[in-house]
Amino acid sequence: MEKRHYVKGLLMGGFAFVIWGLLPLYWKLVKAITPYEIFSQRVVWSFVFVLLIMLYKGNLAKLKGLIMSLKQWRKIALPAIFISINWLLYIWAVNNDFVLETSLGYYMNPLILTLFGTVFFKEKLDKYKIIGLTLxxxxxxxxxxxxxxxxxxxxxxxxCFAAYGLLxxxxxxxxxxxxGFETFVIGVPxxxxxxxxEASGEGIIGNLSIWFWVLIATSGVVTxxxxxLYAESTKLLPLNVVGFLQYIAPTIALFLGIFVFGEPFGITELIxxxxxxxxxxxxxxSQFKLISAKSIPVNVEN
Structure with a gap:
């Protein structure tokens, strides 16, 4: 693997997890509606945003062909289901005061993703990665x-999120x-x-400001x-590396919880x-040594 591709994968993956780490700030802004509405708005506006990008790039014909293919539906259904469960459960958990458990989940996720990389792609771990993952x-x-x-x-x-990354x-x-295909599959229902x-009178119309539509539409962009970026990084990096990058998001969320939201954080949480x-x-x-080398070893490519 060329070093520039490896570094590109690290940057894309790192930026993705920084955005995900900051998302609690956004979910606080849209908590006026239920988790199920937030999830549905998130999916629909994500599809709209991706559709606009594909329209600009002239890729709509490709998406249409996929939608008409039963074979592709079978392939995309599983990752769509996994990411849907992850999104909905996360929003529900945050709104029902299970923030601690969601944080634990995202700290567990890289370990599961690394396990998937070892089992399904025979990825190799050097001693520093083994020590790091063990700790x-x-x-x-x-x-x-x-x-x-x-x-x-x-x-x-x-x-669910590790399975999504694997797929x-x-x-x-x-x-x-x-x-685009995934958000279409989830977006229709x-x-x-x-x-x-909205027809039942329990939605945004008549209950919230018109500006809330602008705010919730932004969920498509932040999703x-x-x-x-994450999808691209999984193609450029070994899963064990992508897995460890995922510690960025819950760490940012941790600091937000302590210093922005004022959640309790004692010695039992610190250890x-x-x-x-x-x-x-x-x-x-380990990553520093790898990037400092003249080329990325072949065994990091899958």
Whole structure:
């Protein structure tokens, strides 16, 4: 693999997770509607945003061909289902005060993604990555023990997003077309749901300011852009690297929770995060050594 492709993958993946880490700020702004409406609005406006990009690039014929293909529907249905469960469950959990468990889920996710990379793509781990991932795993286990029960929400979030990343890596579709197809598949039932809500008088019309439409429409942009970047990074990087980049998002969310939202953070919360951060330093050193080399070793390409 050429170094420039590897670095490009790191930048795209890193930027995607920075955006995802900052999303709690946005969800706070649109909490006037239910999680189910937020999810449906998010999907529909994402499809509109991707559609405009494809119209600009002249790719609509390709999307139409995919929509008319039963074979492609079978291929895209599973990633669409996984990302739908992840989105809806995350929004529901945040609105129902399960922020701690969602954070745990996104710290678990890279471990599952790394496991997928090792099992399905025979990805190799150097000693620094192994140390880093081991420490991260210890931190997550410690956090789970402190939580005091089986974290069903966290496990579901982690598995669904890791499975989505795996399927995107195996997909032969380009990122834009794939996202357009996925948001179409989820968007059709979502649109019918929104029409029903608005017709019943429980939606945005008549209950919220006209400016709320502008605000909620932005969900399409903040959803589509990081997903496109993420999909591209999974094609350019080993899954174990993409997996560890995912620690960026919950770490940003952690700082938002402490310093912006004022959530409690004591020693029992601090210990697992410190262990995970030490692991991150080991993994980051591995990446620094790799990028500093004249070329990226062949065994990081799948």
């Amino acid at each position: 991260a795993g210890v931190g997550v286990i410690f956090k789970t023990i402190l939580y005091g029960k089986i974290p069903i929400i966290a496990l579901t979030l982690a598995f 995107k890596k195996k997909s032969s579709l380009d990122s834009l077309t794939g996202l 979502s649109l019918f749901y929104l029409i029903f809500i 589509a852009i990081p997903l496109l 697992p995060f410190v262990i995970i951060w030490i692991g991150l330093l080991f993994f980051s050193y």
